Amino acid sequence: MAAVIPVVTKLSNRVIRILGCNPGPMTLQGTNTYLIGNGRNRILLDTGDRDVQDYQKNLAEVVKAEQINIEHIVVTHWHHDHIGGVENLYGTIAKQPQIWKHKRDSSDAPDSELPNTLPLNWLADGQEIKVEGATVKIHHTPGHTTDHVVMTLLEDNILFSGDCILGEGTAVFEDLYTYMKSLSKILELKPNVIYPGHGNIIEDPTQKIEYYINHRNQREEQILDVMKKNMEKKFNEMDLVKVIYVETPEQLWPAAAYNVSHHLKKLTKENKITYFQVDGENKWQYTASRSNL
Incomplete structure (x- = not known):
């Protein structure tokens, strides 16, 4: 506390x-x-x-x-x-x-x-x-x-x-x-x-700032890991929050979903995931790497 x-x-x-x-x-x-x-x-x-x-x-x-x-x-x-x-x-x-x-x-x-x-x-x-x-x-x-x-x-x-x-x-x-x-x-x-x-x-400012940077990078890795392991599934923000933020109080899940949405937008720009609209809802799916051969 x-x-x-x-x-x-x-x-x-x-x-x-x-x-x-x-x-x-x-x-x-x-x-x-x-x-x-x-x-x-x-x-x-x-x-x-x-x-x-x-x-x-x-x-x-x-x-x-x-x-x-x-x-x-x-x-x-x-x-x-x-x-x-x-x-x-x-x-x-x-x-x-x-x-x-x-x-x-x-x-x-x-x-x-x-x-x-x-x-x-x-x-x-x-x-x-x-x-x-x-x-x-x-x-x-x-x-x-x-x-x-x-x-x-x-x-x-x-x-x-x-x-x-x-x-x-x-x-x-x-x-x-x-x-x-x-x-x-x-x-x-x-x-x-x-x-x-x-x-x-x-x-301990340096340790704290580095934690913030590493935390965001780790969240990104967690999102990609969940999506990669479920390549056929399309996820919305809350789907990912329920898997990744299991130790976060449920009343803070909307804020977590807000952060996840920004990770998803960043990853979409980097062509690591694909954005869809399904029945008017935003969804994302892991983008499998394609061979250039």
Whole structure:
């Protein structure tokens, strides 16, 4: 069982973690939000869900106790449990912060998570944001979502991983190909420690990142193995989940099926499996290698 995360934790002289008070199957104990810096003006990374009064109360108490001003709000990505609280905080707990987020891909739906009345600044890969006692660097890491960013605290080489890497379990993603590239990018950063968007601190970052990479590769091998052993059968995502994810709680099977679907799309592009529509349902079948003779 994962260690319980307190609602407020001073992780270092530069970082305070405030739990989003929004637990659930996908959010674990809740969204981790972080106040960064050690002077009056600080950065808030992520804001939890909208209208969570316990979170707002806890954050307000920290702001008052530390006598600080939230100068910047940085959002790792557009999901509601990271961006939802911005509207509650702007003009109240955070008086007039600069709000930062990376643009979504042009193929995505337009950005509409925040009201047009709130100012929104676009993040760039490699951008740095500075406050007293802290300099953070932005790294665009698409895959979980097209706009996802992680952030390094340069003074301590701490990585804030958002939903790319979690404190427990593995992450879901929109695109496996870009997600794998982002994991390799994070591995190259060689952080000393990871502060994730959900779950506890990761003290062995290299081992964790390599596990994520190896895990996805192993899942792909498992999918191919099941399909190869049943070459005459056409599988949908849930067929494969029931065979491969036997140790995963059943309530998480839909999320597992979502990940499997992305593996299947990747394998289809690589001509390792074949896609069919059977009675309006998506199905895949192992593609037997053919001799060129």
